Amino acid sequence: MKKKIWLFLLVFLMLLNVTYWYHYVSGIDSVDEGEIRWWWYTKYSSLWWNAIYKWNTLGEIYIWPDNSQTYEDVRVSDVYYPDETWRWERAHWRWGTDTIKYNTYTIDNGYSWYVPKTIIHELWHALGLDHSYHWNIMYAYPDSQSYLWNQDERDYDYLWWN
Numbered sequence: 213m214k215k216k217i218w219l220f221l222l223v224f225l226m227l228l229n230v231t232y233w234y235h236y237v238s239g240i241d242s243v244d245e246g247e248i249r250w251w252w253y254t255k256y257s258s259l260w261w262n263a264i265y266k267w268n269t270l271g272e273i274y275i276w277p278d279n280s281q282t283y284e285d286v287r288v289s290d291v292y293y294p295d296e297t298w299r300w301e302r303a304h305w306r307w308g309t310d311t312i313k314y315n316t317y318t319i320d321n322g323y324s325w326y327v328p329k330t331i332i333h334e335l336w337h338a339l340g341l342d343h344s345y346h347w348n349i350m351y352a353y354p355d356s357q358s359y360l361w362n363q364d365e366r367d368y369d370y371l372w373w374n
């Protein structure tokens with residue numbers, strides 16, 4: 213009996229380690245020479261700014277509005293598609309500006325506690341991160357998470373820290 217408990221503990225610890233060391237990255241990002249320059253028109257602007265502000269404090273990737281001297285890496289916009297079920301759509305182009313579209317119809321008719329994550333999650337994809345697990349912004353399913361969790365930051369560091 214005791215042996216079984218130790219075996220269980222060992223496997224549990226190994227799984228913890230796997231979770232810790234595995235990195236949830238997609239290999240597809242909108243980062244261009246250490247920065248993401250974006251332009252936009254979205255009604256969720258305060259959530260957007262809030263997210264940008266937090267991530268710029270991480271210090272590796274500069275996420276800031278596009279201007280006449282920079283290249284527009286991401287274009288953010290709102291769309292209104294009542295016939296669609298998707299809340300957002302992100303497109304990555306080898307050449308040209310990537311796009312993030314928020315469907316205001318589905319977002320505004322859904323749970324209000326899910327809105328912050330809806331807005332923030334997409335930009336985290338633009339940094340090259342893939343879906344991870346519960347508590348993180350990169351968990352793929354609806355919840356009220358609105359700030360970065362351990363795995364989000366570990367994956368960011370893994371990709372961009374140098």
Ligand SMILES: [Zn+2]
Nearest residue numbers: 333337343352
């Ligand atoms: Zn996602």
